[in-house]
Amino acid sequence: MTSVASTLPGPALQASQAALTAAMDQNKSAEENSKANGDESPEPGEIQEVDMEAQEQKIRTVFEDPKSFNVKHPLYSAWTLWFDSPATKGRNLPQTPMSSFPQTPVPQTPGGVAALGWMEDIKSVITFDSVEEFWGVYNNIVPPSKLPNKANYYLFKQGIIPAWEDEANKNGGKWSIQLPKGKNERFIDTMWLNTMLAAIGETLDPLPEDGEEQPASLITGVIVSARPQFFRVSIWTRSAPSGAGGEDDALRERIEGVGRVFKTYVLGYPEAQKLAGPLATEVEFLSHKDSEKKGKQAKKIIV
DSSP states (O other): OOOOGGGSOHHHHHHHHHHHHHHHHHHHHHHHHHHHTTOOOOOTTOOOOOOHHHHHHHOOOTTTOTTTOOOOOEEEEEEEEEEEOGGGTTOSSOSSGGGGSOOOOOOOOHHHHHHTTTTTTOEEEEEEEEHHHHHHHHTTSOOGGGOOTTEEEEEEETTOOSSTTSTTTTTOEEEEEEEETTSSHHHHHHHHHHHHHHHHTTTTTTOOOTTOOOOSOSEEEEEEEEOSSEEEEEEEESOOOOSOOTHHHHHHHHHHHHHHHIIIIISOOOTTOOOOBTTBOOSEEEEHHHHTSOGGGSOOEEO
């Protein structure tokens, strides 16, 4: 996994360096105390007893010490946060608290090059690959309920850009739900947080057990959008069922599984609950190709 230490904001990097220095000083002091007490170094091949309780006390996670943690919990994949807003068009960095983060370059894949036209105003903010870095990012960005109209957050696996043209997305689709403003501001922030956690935790399309063979995770990224009258949360997949039968039936079953997890465990709705109403939609899946179609020609999957 590629290290992203260089993409950390200054305070987080300083905290990591301070924690490392403190740990080294602590070990040096322990060695000096050991020598002062007359403790002998172990002979070659000799088994030395380790005080596990003392070792555990040296471990500090972000949950115990947000500023001076010395342990990071790696994610299965690295992720990149992207952002766009009418207020940032033509500017180099988003005008939000995220502006202290360095940008991550757009990957120069064939799909990435094809999408660069409309992506000129979408800014890659930061790439991270640990639980601690995720919370560092989340705690320093504006929540969806406070975003201006027509603004979007995109959280995609590293190397995949949030565009249909990307090789990882072009044959896929998206699960999405649309919720009217006015009565969902207090829920949308939690829904978006849960969606991100489910994505980076690989629980939307669970990873195979050891020894099992299964294609790569279907999930490529998640998006939240603020519009004048509603919020939209989406989960993008790298594949979409075509209705051809055979192996396609197994793919449809996996896609439906993602939708059920999204509706019940992430958004918190009972599986049988109907949501459609003024400005609202059900939790529904549509392939990117069908998204271009109008009316009844588009084939939706609804859970």
